Amino acid sequence: MHLPTLLVTSVMINLLIAGMLWAIYHLRHRERCFKLWALACLTFVLGTGFAVARELLAAPVLTIFVAHLILGISPLLLLAGIHALMNLPLAGNRRSAQLLYTAGVLYLLGLAVGAGLDPAFARFLTALFSALVFSLAIYRLGSIERKPRLPIVILQGLFAVHGTLMMAQVLVVIASAAGQLQPDIGPLLKLILINHLLLVSATAMALPLLAFSRAERALVALAERDELTQLFNRRAFYREGRQAFVQARENRKPITVLMIDLDHFKQINDRWGHAVGDRVLRVVAGLMASELREDDIIGRVGGEEFAAVLRNDTGEGIGQVTERLLSRIVEAGRVIEEAPVHLSASIGGVTLVREYAGFEDMMAAADAALYRAKRNGRNRAEFIPASVTAE
Numbered sequence: 001m002h003l004p005t006l007l008v009t010s011v012m013i014n015l016l017i018a019g020m021l022w023a024i025y026h027l028r029h030r031e032r033c034f035k036l037w038a039l040a041c042l043t044f045v046l047g048t049g050f051a052v053a054r055e056l057l058a059a060p061v062l063t064i065f066v067a068h069l070i071l072g073i074s075p076l077l078l079l080a081g082i083h084a085l086m087n088l089p090l091a092g093n094r095r096s097a098q099l100l101y102t103a104g105v106l107y108l109l110g111l112a113v114g115a116g117l118d119p120a121f122a123r124f125l126t127a128l129f130s131a132l133v134f135s136l137a138i139y140r141l142g143s144i145e146r147k148p149r150l151p152i153v154i155l156q157g158l159f160a161v162h163g164t165l166m167m168a169q170v171l172v173v174i175a176s177a178a179g180q181l182q183p184d185i186g187p188l189l190k191l192i193l194i195n196h197l198l199l200v201s202a203t204a205m206a207l208p209l210l211a212f213s214r215a216e217r218a219l220v221a222l223a224e225r226d227e228l229t230q231l232f233n234r235r236a237f238y239r240e241g242r243q244a245f246v247q248a249r250e251n252r253k254p255i256t257v258l259m260i261d262l263d264h265f266k267q268i269n270d271r272w273g274h275a276v277g278d279r280v281l282r283v284v285a286g287l288m289a290s291e292l293r294e295d296d297i298i299g300r301v302g303g304e305e306f307a308a309v310l311r312n313d314t315g316e317g318i319g320q321v322t323e324r325l326l327s328r329i330v331e332a333g334r335v336i337e338e339a340p341v342h343l344s345a346s347i348g349g350v351t352l353v354r355e356y357a358g359f360e361d362m363m364a365a366a367d368a369a370l371y372r373a374k375r376n377g378r379n380r381a382e383f384i385p386a387s388v389t390a391e
């Protein structure tokens, strides 16, 4: 491919992406990572511009030293953006900051001492420095635990190819200096440069994916989770429950729906205050999450009302599960926030059998069983059709 055409195209793409990132920065409450990534694109354009000017200008300080300095800053800004996204200091934690400062100082000294004389040496230094920064970026992205993994894996892949190309450039320069390559290494370096320019553009396009996938998750959590307990809210619980109902029917596997209502919760609120009441709700939510299994569905479906869908395909009977849950609530609820609240709960349960037409029917049946548990003295579980009483 014609190199000047590629250079111009890459510069244009990077300018467009920088503009887009800048706009996103302003639209998304000045989230700093977007500003840093926009600046990374701009510095890349600027550095490339200065480097290309070498064909026209006999000013090595500008076209070699300054150009490469700016080109070295570009991956640093990209890494700083990743750190900003992860709420870390811009240079990362202490160890990576020390590494970056040391490498940065050596890079600067190297450029100042040798690069004015030889553009190949400047290219060698920039490639080495960039490869180091990309390796750090891959490592840092690897420590992000959240899902989805796809944008992280895409970026790690792009950085890995970037770093490999940079190292290839380093090797080409070393081999030519050692006389192992033909004097004209231009075509090889051009090929590496072409790939590098394409990668820079691809990376600039992939970066927003990372931030958007995070924002998307935050929005979903906001829409689906109950703010106080972080369990599913009523709407999300019903949606998940309906899905579980359909699956259970198709696979002919049992599921059980439980309704769990705290006993005399109004009195706890009235006697000990709303803050203690809130704490009680959080404690119960935590108990449910720890006592039930990870693929069970748990939600807060009313003020002091919780519900769960259990995929009860283990040997443990559902009566044992509810007994354990009730006694854990009594245990943990004796004293909460130094208030002797003496908490207990009632449970109504129903297991999927043929006659239920939908999930809502199962919930209504569980509610009827819960009503029976309340009427029969509370701190107990009632099932349709069998009955189990807590200790």
Ligand SMILES: Nc1nc2c(ncn2[C@@H]2O[C@H](COP(=O)(O)OP(=O)(O)OP(=O)(O)O)[C@@H](O)[C@H]2O)c(=O)[nH]1
Pocket (backbone or CB within 6 Å): 228, 261, 262, 263, 264, 265, 266, 267, 269, 273, 274, 275, 276, 277, 278, 281, 302, 303, 304, 374
């Ligand atoms: N602290 C707190 N209280 C809440 C919240 N949501 C609902 N409540 C209270 O929960 C109480 C529910 O009271 P009731 O429906 O009478 O039930 P109860 O007192 O538990 O009585 P039984 O269910 O019959 O044992 C009400 O006083 C609500 O104000 C909340 O988010 N935080």
